[in-house]
Amino acid sequence: MAVTDEAIDRIKQMIVAGELRPGDRLPREADLAARLGLSRNSLREAVKALALIRVLEVRQGDGTYVTSLDPALLMETMGFVLDLHQDASVLEFFEVRRILEPAAAARAALRMPEAEITAMRSLLDDLGPDPSADEQLATDVEFHRLLAIGSGNRTLASIIESLRQPTYRARIWRGLTQTGAVHRSVAEHRSILDAIAAREPEVAQAWATVHIAGVERWINEAVNLDGEVAPPAPRTASAASVRPLNRSTRVGY
Numbered sequence: 183m184a185v186t187d188e189a190i191d192r193i194k195q196m197i198v199a200g201e202l203r204p205g206d207r208l209p210r211e212a213d214l215a216a217r218l219g220l221s222r223n224s225l226r227e228a229v230k231a232l233a234l235i236r237v238l239e240v241r242q243g244d245g246t247y248v249t250s251l252d253p254a255l256l257m258e259t260m261g262f263v264l265d266l267h268q269d270a271s272v273l274e275f276f277e278v279r280r281i282l283e284p285a286a287a288a289r290a291a292l293r294m295p296e297a298e299i300t301a302m303r304s305l306l307d308d309l310g311p312d313p314s315a316d317e318q319l320a321t322d323v324e325f326h327r328l329l330a331i332g333s334g335n336r337t338l339a340s341i342i343e344s345l346r347q348p349t350y351r352a353r354i355w356r357g358l359t360q361t362g363a364v365h366r367s368v369a370e371h372r373s374i375l376d377a378i379a380a381r382e383p384e385v386a387q388a389w390a391t392v393h394i395a396g397v398e399r400w401i402n403e404a405v406n407l408d409g410e411v412a413p414p415a416p417r418t419a420s421a422a423s424v425r426p427l428n429r430s431t432r433v434g435y
Contacts, residue, residue, distance in 0.1 A: 302329070303379075
């Protein structure tokens with residue numbers, strides 16, 4: 183492993199130094215191994231490892247290439263790691279969202295183009311006056327995606343997107359079990375968007391904090407993390423696959 187780690191580090195240094203750029207094809211395996219003073223086996227293992235984290239792409243019959251190194255592509259690995267977590271850790275994910283998304287909202291208030299603000303407002307308007315929990319959740323996912331993109335920071339948007347799935351089931355469960363949760367969420371979305379449209383970053387940040395903290399607080403109070411008291415049964419059967427969250431529940435998306 184030490185030799186493989188060295189090979190990974192040497193390839194990384196070539197990318198950082200600009201010797202290999204996004205889209206470049208790596209030299210032939212024998213030539214690169216000789217250049218780096220590595221065995222072909224250790225180089226091969228390093229390429230496999232870097233391909234797994236989307237730094238390199240192996241094209242059968244064509245060679246190995248540096249990927250685009252786009253933040254969204256590289257963050258896919260983080261999303262895979264987060265998928266492995268159980269629901270008992272969902273509060274930690276919400277805590278990270280509470281740190282990052284208000285910052286994204288503040289940046290969006292300064293950077294988001296008017297056309298994107300109009301698109302987000304249309305998204306909320308299309309819900310109508312009495313949306314179902316399923317309809318609201320679909321809009322919620324798209325709203326937060328557009329908000330993150332509107333920050334103008336692709337890396338920040340990619341990190342926020344990677345945190346979406348681990349909190350997905352908890353948001354479904356809240357919409358089905360907490361009275362007024364759907365309408366409250368829509369109202370908070372509108373408050374965030376109004377602040378962005380008014381170019382008020384501090385207000386947008388505050389409303390985003392309130393919005394995410396509300397879900398976090400509900401989970402902290404209602405979810406049975408210690409296996410003592412089960413949360414209330416859902417009022418409808420529109421999401422039959424939703425199960426109460428507890429320490430042994432596996433996350434399914």
